[in-house]
Amino acid sequence: MRMSGLGQRLPDRAIALTFDDGYASNYQLGFPVLKDFGLSATVFLTSGFLDETESLWFQEMDLAMQAKGEGAKLASTLAELKALPDAEMRQVVAAYGAEVSKPKTRPEVTRPMTWDMAREMQASGLVELGGHTHSHPILARCSLEQQRREIFICHERLSAELGREPKLFAYTNGSSDDFSTETCGLLAEAGFEAAFTMMSGRVKPGLNPYALPRYGSPETLWEAEATASGAFEMLREWRGGGRA
Ligand SMILES: [Zn+2]
Structure with missing residues (x-):
């Protein structure tokens, strides 16, 4: 979705398409469909995932649990992990991962897109790129200082790689207790103009731009x-x- 400026009307029943995390499949599978139909979309990138300096913790857990034959328990385990403070959650994931030998090659669908793929999508004019933290913690489970780092590093990496400042952000996990008023303040300070949750609903006039439904x-x-x-x-x- 390209921000069209305050006061401009969207067409009736307009729909904004969004993709989170920054998987290569957004480029490989989604982008050709967008081009075929002339549809625009916003892709929210986890900057450290694209940098390949950070892995997505839930993916690590998924791979480790599958390797251990415990894949059936993934959903309930992830729900428990999401309730923990971020540092504690990462320790649990690392300890669990250390117990198993994970496959050497990663399934293609779990790979991040490259920055070149992101730039190509942006250059098409169909795709706007937004932020989704640097290492995908649930922001409300982090200290304020860590939240600041996650938001500002993400903003800096996207600006540096894409040549323009990102304006839109999507919260990780995205329910009402996954971010706070302080989180919204940090996003504004970094230069983000709006943020999307995962709380179901329609975007209407008068909503907090830093807590938009999706x-x-x-x-x-x-x-x-x-x-x-x-x-x-x-x-x-x-x-x-x-x-x-
Ligand atoms: Zn995500």
Whole structure:
């Protein structure tokens, strides 16, 4: 989504497409489809993942649990880990990973995109690139100093690699207790103008620009249609007696 400036109207029933993390598959699989249909999208990048100095901790856990034959417990384990302070969570992930020999080659779909891929998508005019932290912690599980580093390093790396300052940010995990008022303040200080959560809902006038709602990826065509058409919202309003 290109920010069109305050006061400008979007077309009726406009949809903004977003991708998080910075996987190579966004470029390999998503970008050709965007080009085919002339659709624009925003891709939120975890800067250290693209730099290959940071791995995504949930991916490490996934690979380690699969190697140990415990893949079925992944979802519940990740939910427990997400509740821990970031430093403690990283220790648990590292200790667990040290117990298993992980496969030497990584599945292609788990790879980060290169900065060249990001630049090519940006140059197409169809893709805007935004920030998604540097090492993908849940910001509210970090000290304020660490939150500042995650946000500012991400902003600096994107600016340096892409030749323009990122304006948009997406929170990791993205529920209401995954960021705080202080987080929003740090984002503004770094130069981000808006941030997206993973709290379902439509973007309307008057919302806090640093806590914008977003729908998760639909798993079926039916779910995609119900989200885009407004059927879910209508049901929610009807159930809530008119409250949106
Ligand atoms: Zn993410």
